[in-house]
Amino acid sequence: MDLEAHRAALTGYCYRMLGSGFEAEDAVQEAFVRAWRTYDPGRGPLRAWLFHLATNVCLDMLRGPQRRARAMDLGPAAVPGAELGEPLPPGRWVQPVPDALVLDPADLAVARESVRLAFVAALQHLPPRQRAVLILRDVLGWSAAETAALLASTVTSVNSVLQRARARLPAAAPVDEEVDGELLARYVSAFERYDVAALVSLLHEDATSSMPPFTWWLRGREAVRAVLLASDAPCAGSRLLPTRANGCPAFGQYLRGEPFALVVLEVAGGVITGETTYLDPGLFPFFGLPMSFEPALRTGR
Template sequence: MTDVEEELEHHRVALTGYCYRMLGSGFEAEDAVQETFVRAWRTYDPARGGLRPWLFHLATNVCFDMLRGPQRRARAMDLGPAATPGDALGEPLPESRWVQPVPDARVLDPAELAVTRETIRLAFVAALQHLPPRQRAVLILRDVLKWSAAETATLLSTTVASVNSTLQRARAKLPPAGEADETVDESLLARYVSAFERYDVTALVALLHEDATSSMPPFAWWLRGREHIRTVLTAAAASGDAPCAGSRLLPARANGSPAFGQYLNGEPFALVVLDVAGGRIAGETTYLDPGLFPFFGLPMSFAAPLRTG
């Protein structure tokens, strides 16, 4: 690896985190970073300044190009009201409609103190997608990455006054993303895994926040409330049609949150991302996409004895 390649790699995680917040997709973020590196190879001139600002300038332009379409990525909760138990799932929506999960290791740099887990959570990234691309970039640069107004103005080829005005508008438009626990009780996760794998509805529901949400991209169908979730799980068990019964879970990390690869009959089935708040599970997003498993370093087959504890 050449010195230039090593220097570019030094910025990969920070750039991927920035592009992910801009685009709402880990795969697209990595594509954007690769394109940024290609442009940097062609255009970087040390006489014009440091490499880091130039890389973020290029990455911003790449993201702007990728965001020219009219449709934004979202969570199920952004697309319509909660379903009622018994409602049909409906038709699946294309991948391009969803805020996608991303592995922590690809976007969270332990050395970057300005970047916290809170700013990579699914709810925050989904909230960012409500903003126009330029406002999104300014808010991420100023409030997440802690760039100064002058640095941001230089990157965007504008004025400090314009940056401050744009930031004010972005903050006013940004929907509240909710709070999550900074640290998660490992015993809570252990109880969740045990209840999930045994399909113990009573034990599983007992771990949920009263106002918990449950969603399953690519379907816009979602539930709000512990009792509605209990009703759906109980009905599935009673009918003998409980597709998650007999699952096995392998731990992962996604968006600063605990996550699990879910396997059925030893085959990858879904990636489950949890939001934990107040010592309970406040949200469960189940991505029915086995194609995410390699991205998260999860094996494409897994068989293990059922946990009984």
């Protein structure tokens, strides 16, 4: 069985279901183990059987009461000057995922849109079975008959579930498919110089900024400006290394040469509309980022 040929598609599916790249990898590995034990060509194509197994694994993993979310889903925007509050555990957050792990190069346009942080967070509002049906039908392009067979259901039931899922899914804000490299260069320059005026000039007037694991978040470039100016420049001297996350430009942020945060940007209309800063150095190996800035300089990354 050529299981590896299906890894990216399965990982992308499980990531959309679970909201965590780490959990998605675990789910795919469990599906592979079950496939080795149970696959019979008489059941039909291997791909369909793998998605059936992966769906069952994900549904089992989603039996807990809490869903993953973004800060914007958990409460109103903070007032500049407000305390960060207590951090929430990693299991409460929609986590970022490397593009290379989940995106099919043959269909990047659709795939990028469907792994945006906002879209994956919106999926978490749906009951797990509705989530599976919507991903299979609207993201992966499965027919109602194929989806019904995978879920041991009927076409009528699948169509009904899909209709309810579409009605419940919040609309996602538009984003730029391709991001101007000059915009990103200006962002890196402003960030590394801690030039507040230059940094804020790149933001949309209603841009959001959040910092998991804290529920604290901001809306509006003036709120971001106020916070940056009032702070004691805690990130001054940072350096950034580029990567890709959730179909968006992202950066590993290093402070004093050590991993500090993963920054994911959302861009629309040529300006930054969202900035999510994951304060979790444990994400760096997942994204292939070095655990020190100095080796990156020596290797030319």
